[in-house]
Amino acid sequence: MENLIENAPCGFMTLTKDGRILTINNKLVKLLEYPSSELLIGKHFNVALSNSARIFIQFYFLPLIIAKHYVEEMYLSLTTANGEEIPILLNASLQKNNEIICVIVPMLNRSALEDELINARKMAENAYHEKEKVLLELEVALRSLNKKQQELMETNQLNAKFKLDTERELQLAKKIQQTALTKDIINDNIQILSYYHASKSLSGDIYGFYQITPHKYGVILLDVMGHGISSALVTMSLQSLFQKLISQGVAPEIVVRELDQYLHELFQNNQDAWHYCTAIYLNIDTSTQTIEYINAGHPPAIFQEENGTQHELFATNPPLGTFENISFKPKKVNYTPGARILLYTDGVSEALMLNTLNHLLYDSLRTSLTETKDIIQKTLENMGSKSEKYNSDDQCFILIEL
Amino acid sequence: MNQNTIKRNNINISGKGKKAIIFAPGFGCDQTVWKDVSPAFEEEYQVILFDYVGIGSSDLSAFDPVKYSKLSGYVQDVLDVCAALDLKEAIFVGHSVSSMIGLLASISKPNYFSHLIMIGPSPCYLNDPPGYYGGFEKEDLVNLIDMMEKNYIGWANSFSITLLNNIERAEVAKNLENRFCSTDPLIATTFAKACFFTDNRRDIVKVKVPSLILQCTDDIIAPNVVGEYLKMNMPNSRITYMNAIGHCPHMSDPEETIQSIKNYLTNQTETLVGEGVGGV
Numbered sequence: 291m292e293n294l295i296e297n298a299p300c301g302f303m304t305l306t307k308d309g310r311i312l313t314i315n316n317k318l319v320k321l322l323e324y325p326s327s328e329l330l331i332g333k334h335f336n337v338a339l340s341n342s343a344r345i346f347i348q349f350y351f352l353p354l355i356i357a358k359h360y361v362e363e364m365y366l367s368l369t370t371a372n373g374e375e376i377p378i379l380l381n382a383s384l385q386k387n388n389e390i391i392c393v394i395v396p397m398l399n400r401s402a403l404e405d406e407l408i409n410a411r412k413m414a415e416n417a418y419h420e421k422e423k424v425l426l427e428l429e430v431a432l433r434s435l436n437k438k439q440q441e442l443m444e445t446n447q448l449n450a451k452f453k454l455d456t457e458r459e460l461q462l463a464k465k466i467q468q469t470a471l472t473k474d475i476i477n478d479n480i481q482i483l484s485y486y487h488a489s490k491s492l493s494g495d496i497y498g499f500y501q502i503t504p505h506k507y508g509v510i511l512l513d514v515m516g517h518g519i520s521s522a523l524v525t526m527s528l529q530s531l532f533q534k535l536i537s538q539g540v541a542p543e544i545v546v547r548e549l550d551q552y553l554h555e556l557f558q559n560n561q562d563a564w565h566y567c568t569a570i571y572l573n574i575d576t577s578t579q580t581i582e583y584i585n586a587g588h589p590p591a592i593f594q595e596e597n598g599t600q601h602e603l604f605a606t607n608p609p610l611g612t613f614e615n616i617s618f619k620p621k622k623v624n625y626t627p628g629a630r631i632l633l634y635t636d637g638v639s640e641a642l643m644l645n646t647l648n649h650l651l652y653d654s655l656r657t658s659l660t661e662t663k664d665i666i667q668k669t670l671e672n673m674g675s676k677s678e679k680y681n682s683d684d685q686c687f688i689l690i691e692l
Numbered sequence: 693m694n695q696n697t698i699k700r701n702n703i704n705i706s707g708k709g710k711k712a713i714i715f716a717p718g719f720g721c722d723q724t725v726w727k728d729v730s731p732a733f734e735e736e737y738q739v740i741l742f743d744y745v746g747i748g749s750s751d752l753s754a755f756d757p758v759k760y761s762k763l764s765g766y767v768q769d770v771l772d773v774c775a776a777l778d779l780k781e782a783i784f785v786g787h788s789v790s791s792m793i794g795l796l797a798s799i800s801k802p803n804y805f806s807h808l809i810m811i812g813p814s815p816c817y818l819n820d821p822p823g824y825y826g827g828f829e830k831e832d833l834v835n836l837i838d839m840m841e842k843n844y845i846g847w848a849n850s851f852s853i854t855l856l857n858n859i860e861r862a863e864v865a866k867n868l869e870n871r872f873c874s875t876d877p878l879i880a881t882t883f884a885k886a887c888f889f890t891d892n893r894r895d896i897v898k899v900k901v902p903s904l905i906l907q908c909t910d911d912i913i914a915p916n917v918v919g920e921y922l923k924m925n926m927p928n929s930r931i932t933y934m935n936a937i938g939h940c941p942h943m944s945d946p947e948e949t950i951q952s953i954k955n956y957l958t959n960q961t962e963t964l965v966g967e968g969v970g971g972v
Binding site for chain 2 (some may be wrong): 340342366367408
């Protein structure tokens with residue numbers, strides 16, 4: 291048995307508890323390149339260890355063998371008498387007599403393989419760290435995206451609030467615009483009724499009718515180009531002007547000329563804001579039963595005699611605010627009681643088929659003026675509910691019975 | 693008491709005395725290395741054992757590779773343990789690198805400590821010729837780390853467990869029934885690099901607490917010249933030469949270790965009485 295151990299295919303030795311060599315077999319002596327075991331016996335195992343292995347033995351091997359009484363598969367590196375390093379695996383156990391038995395297997399080839407394994411592990415760890423880093427960057431990007439989304443939502447809320455505020459303002463402005471409109475006139479000599487509908491909150495149409503003297507009435511209808519807030523603002527400034535002029539009883543040509551000049555002056559230095567308007571003005575004298583009128587680019591008014599014969603009061607001039615220094619000259623027509631006049635803006639005529647207004651007016655010859663107004667209004671509203679197209683412009687008409 | 697630190701550093705308290713004595717394990721080992729030494733102090737002292745984060749039964753999830761890549765991380769562990777237990781004037785017994793960790797902790801918070809017992813200490817493991825002999829060349833320490841990595845191949849076969857998330861890590865940790873002196877390779881190599889490549893020679897002169905150096909025979913990690921260098925440069929230090937051979941006298945020769953510590957402490961107390969400062 292002794293002989294078997296001496297020549298076994300592994301290193302074998304016994305140590306004292308603090309690491310001194312007691313016995314060592316031939317195989318291990320040869321591995322360490324010593325001529326005989328006598329040079330090793332009695333020495334500390336350190337003589338056969340590299341510097342790093344000496345630390346390792348102190349930190350791991352001796353504590354483990356004392357605490358657990360055995361060590362398995364410990365990797366170490368031996369140093370031969372000639373200074374060469376040999377990687378080995380070491381198994382050891384502590385005997386009852388406090389001797390440590392060690393079995394040593396060289397692992398030259400395996401060590402290279404393990405080096406590769408360690409390298410592979412390190413690469414995998416690096417890859418893992420890289421992945422973590424990218425994940426972290428992604429998280430940052432996600433956070434920034436969430437923040438942007440939050441900001442967008444806040445902006446949206448602000449917009450919604452702004453929209454609500456604006457809507458409220460527009461409704462208020464609409465009320466103000468409507469208070470500027472004159473009320474229907476109904477007396478023994480004349481009836482004047484009106485219909486007013488804005489495509490949006492505010493309208494580019496405006497009208498006014500005034501009793502100037504007991505027998506004289508001034509009726510005006512204007513349509514400022516475009517619709518919405520800008521057009522509505524222009525209508526309001528024109529309204530304050532024509533109200534004053536008509537109430538003072540100035541001649542029709544002066545009323546229209548003043549409005550024309552006012553528009554030119556308004557936009558003289560501001561071409562970007564330029565607006566023009568179409569207008570029709572009637573000056574009715576119930577004592578002489580005459581109508582003087584000026585039509586500045588406005589759709590023709592329909593004048594219907596008591597017997598149903600219709601005439602159209604075509605444009606006498608281009609729209610207001612277009613050409614400067616135009617001379618306005620009113621036209622005059624006579625009427626007999628029972629005659630009716632329909633003034634309207636293009637929002638009305640365009641919503642209906644050709645000649646519809648003429649037919650409606652003619653067909654309601656025998657019905658009251660109020661009913662006639664209702665018929666025209668309902669026809670318009672029916673068209674409006676049928677299609678958005680017919681509801682896209684401001685609509686206004688004035689119905690007069692003489 | 694801070695329950696987090698108690699759990700994190702696996703603090704265990706025993707003993708009948710009032711004065712605290714802390715045993716800090718050396719490189720890579722957990723508190724079980726003190727099992728043959730610490731019971732001898734339970735009659736007279738309050739014995740405190742702990743593990744550094746990442747080692748033994750500490751909370752592995754608290755391991756921060758950046759914090760623990762420097763000795764200061766482990767110093768903070770010691771300070772945290774003292775703070776959690778509200779210690780004052782404790783005796784600190786540190787093995788190997790732990791004696792330096794304790795020394796740095798005492799410089800930072802002198803009130804926590806009354807004495808330092810340093811078993812096999814070294815302020816610097818690397819040679820710094822011509823003035824200083826630490827025992828090792830840089831190459832030796834690099835090879836040591838390489839050797840450590842190869843010894844972990846058996847059980848930490850792919851990733852080091854600190855890289856895994858908490859749940860998986862907990863399962864791996866459970867499988868490591870025998871964690872005595874064997875930790876996760878990342879933690880062990882981090883600790884090794886923090887320990888072996890530091891140079892605390894400038895710190896030892898600042899120590900305010902009296903200290904004892906236990907110098908073993910034939911200790912290749914902390915040779916006699918290193919112990920003598922410390923004795924010469926540390927104010928208020930004493931050195932005791934032990935018969936124990938090697939670097940782990942608390943394991944190989946617990947009786948001699950116990951006796952050396954007790955002799956020193958008795959001696960210190962008598963000195964204080966003799967000077968009229970007051971006894972225990």
